[in-house]
Amino acid sequence: MKPSQESYVPTFPGVLAVEFKPGEFNSGLRSLKSWNAGETIVPLGGNRISKGPKAYTSVQCGSGPNDHIELNSDLVYINHSCDPNVAFDLSSSDSSKWHLKALNRIEKDEYLTFFYPSTEWDMDQAFRCQCGARNCVGIIKGAKYLLKKDLQTRRFVSPWILELAKAIHNK
Numbered sequence: 391m392k393p394s395q396e397s398y399v400p401t402f403p404g405v406l407a408v409e410f411k412p413g414e415f416n417s418g419l420r421s422l423k424s425w426n427a428g429e430t431i432v433p434l435g436g437n438r439i440s441k442g443p444k445a446y447t448s449v450q451c452g453s454g455p456n457d458h459i460e461l462n463s464d465l466v467y468i469n470h471s472c473d474p475n476v477a478f479d480l481s482s483s484d485s486s487k488w489h490l491k492a493l494n495r496i497e498k499d500e501y502l503t504f505f506y507p508s509t510e511w512d513m514d515q516a517f518r519c520q521c522g523a524r525n526c527v528g529i530i531k532g533a534k535y536l537l538k539k540d541l542q543t544r545r546f547v548s549p550w551i552l553e554l555a556k557a558i559h560n561k
């Protein structure tokens with residue numbers, strides 16, 4: 391589920407804000423603050439997140455078929471980029487340590503983006519990427535469909551994605 395424009399109340403007031411644009415999938419999430427590489431932007435653990443089925447709004451949190459969470463927050467508006475500025479770090483076995491972190495310096499008002507295949511193996515909804523990055527991989531359907539080099543050259547990839555990729559690329 392994603393928060394709607396009509397009843398919008400920011401989940402992280404003063405930190406992040408959804409920029410709503412006409413069309414079903416054209417909105418995005420801006421940072422209202424600047425960040426340095428490695429900084430935690432917001433924690434994810436706690437009772438806001440919930441387990442749920444794989445959906446275009448879910449984030450994968452492990453290698454199992456039921457390892458998907460709904461963020462239940464403005465974070466669902468973070469778009470994909472092949473040259474992302476944030477990562478969902480869900481690599482701890484302790485979910486209270488899960489967090490969204492900056493991958494590089496982020497200036498105030500920048501849109502946040504993450505590399506969807508860094509968490510997603512086989513996505514519910516594929517799309518043609520419009521990020522415009524030099525290293526854009528084109529169609530985004532999950533890490534399962536990427537070449538080994540396309541995963542190896544990203545700054546953050548979740549451990550289950552690396553394991554699953556190893557299993558198919560080393561066959």
Ligand SMILES: C[S@@+](CC[C@H](N)C(=O)[O-])C[C@H]1O[C@@H](n2cnc3c(N)ncnc32)[C@H](O)[C@@H]1O
Binds near residue numbers: 468469
């Ligand atoms: C979880 S939503 C992200 C927020 C979305 N932009 C919105 O307005 O609801 C994921 C969807 O956004 C769109 N999207 C995200 N990143 C994109 C990108 N780099 N290029 C094209 N579409 C993108 C795709 O339709 C994708 O299925």
